[in-house]
Structures are given as C-alpha cells and as structure tokens.
Amino acid sequence: MSRVDRGGRPRDPANDASILDAALDLLIERGAAGASIEAIARRAGVAKLTVYRRWQSKEDLLMAALEHARSTDTDTPKTARSIDELVELIAELLSRPRFQALMARVIGASVDYPKLVNAYTTRYLQPRLSALADTAQQAIDDGRFPPDTDPNAIQDILASSIGIVLLRGEDMTAEQIEHRLRTLLRQMGYR
Structure with missing residues (x-):
C-alpha cells in the first residue's frame, strides 16, 4: 500500500478513519469499480485532494480499507489454538453478512483489479493460511487426524468454507x- 507523505500540516487521523470506512462501505455496496475516489471522498465528507494526499491510487486506498477492516468488524477476534477453535472462529466470521459481502466483492474484483486481490492474498490471506496449516499439522501430530493426512488438504477444506457460504x-x-x-x-478422519 502506497501512502503519500507530502509534508505540510499534520494529517487528521479522524479523516483517515472516515476515508477508510467510506472506502470499505462503498467496496461492499458497489464493488471495486463503483468505489471511485470521488464517491469515497463524498461519503467520508472530505475533498478528493485529501484522499489523494494519503493514497496514490484507488487500489492503494482499497487495500488500506481491507487492512482497516481487519481491525473493525470483519476480522476474527483472536487466533485459534486448535482445529476446534478454528472451526468455531471461521463459522462465526462467515456468518456475518458484512464479511460475506466483502468476500464476494474481493473475489469479484479479481478480474478487473488483480493487483488488489493479489495484495489482499499476500498481505492478509497467505499469513492466515500458513497459520491454518500449522494448526492442521498440530492436529495431525496430536492424533486428531490419521497420520498420513495432508495438512494442505485440511487447509483447503477450511479455506474453501468462504466459497461454501457464498455459493x-x-x-x-x-x-x-x-x-x-x-x-x-x-x-x-478427524476425531
């Protein structure tokens, strides 16, 4: 994510939050194509120049909004220590309509905004998938799955739960x- 820092007077953190909230709301409501800088600025109650002073492009802003979402109502509240906890956390997260809408929009943006989806995958999804694979391996090591179970298969099943819900x-x-x-x-073979 490219933040622009051109000096001048100090930035108002409330403007940052308003812009990120507006960008996330518009991404969910209208998709990436419908979340223009002008519409985001209007929704946030700031000038377009205020937005451009902070982010170089719409993709940078939308990625920042996705990262901002992690700290608001669309992220899991804690990290799972077991497959059982992980299943509970995934189910709770996927039951949230706002998260479902956001995931549908992110997936839908993959054709027209591949950089946005790649950045989301790299910065957000991959670290969580790696942690999921570690949790899966621990469950195998603990005898909760047959010893020849591929942890990547467990990872794939849990990661595909987004698709299960959306489809x-x-x-x-x-x-x-x-x-x-x-x-x-x-x-x-989970026990």
Whole structure:
C-alpha cells in the first residue's frame, strides 16, 4: 500500500478513519469499480485532494480499507489454538453478512483489479493460511487426524468454507457453517 507523505500540516487521523470506512462501505455496496475516489471522498465528507494526499491510487486506498477492516468488524477476534477453535472462529466470521459481502466483492474484483486481490492474498490471506496449516499439522501430530493426512488438504477444506457460504446463496448461521465444516473434517478422519 502506497501512502503519500507530502509534508505540510499534520494529517487528521479522524479523516483517515472516515476515508477508510467510506472506502470499505462503498467496496461492499458497489464493488471495486463503483468505489471511485470521488464517491469515497463524498461519503467520508472530505475533498478528493485529501484522499489523494494519503493514497496514490484507488487500489492503494482499497487495500488500506481491507487492512482497516481487519481491525473493525470483519476480522476474527483472536487466533485459534486448535482445529476446534478454528472451526468455531471461521463459522462465526462467515456468518456475518458484512464479511460475506466483502468476500464476494474481493473475489469479484479479481478480474478487473488483480493487483488488489493479489495484495489482499499476500498481505492478509497467505499469513492466515500458513497459520491454518500449522494448526492442521498440530492436529495431525496430536492424533486428531490419521497420520498420513495432508495438512494442505485440511487447509483447503477450511479455506474453501468462504466459497461454501457464498455459493449457497442463503443465509447460514454460525452453527450451520460449523456443522458443515465439522462434517467435512470428519470425512477426512478427524476425531
């Protein structure tokens, strides 16, 4: 993410938060194509120049908004220490309509905004997938899965849960999502 620092008077942190909130809201409501700098500035109640002083491009701003979302209502509240905790956290997160809408928009942006999706994958998704693989390996080592289980297969099942929820096209509760994930894991031999 490229932040622009051109000196001058100190930046107002409230403007930063307003801009990031507006960018995230518009990304969710209209997608990346509909989240113009002008619309973001208008929603945030600032001048376009205020936005451009902080971010060089719309992609930079949208990536900053995605990172900002991690610290607001779309991120998991803690890190899981086990597969069971991980399933609960994933189910709770995926049951949030705002998170579902955000993921649908991020996935949808992959054709027209590949840099945005690549940056999201690199900065946000890959570190979480690596942690997920570590948790999966620990479960294998603890005898919760058969010893020949591929931790990447566990990772793929849990990571694909986003698709499970989005493609079903229906509201799913955290309990329903958790039940589905546990069923899939049991099919892999999870005890």
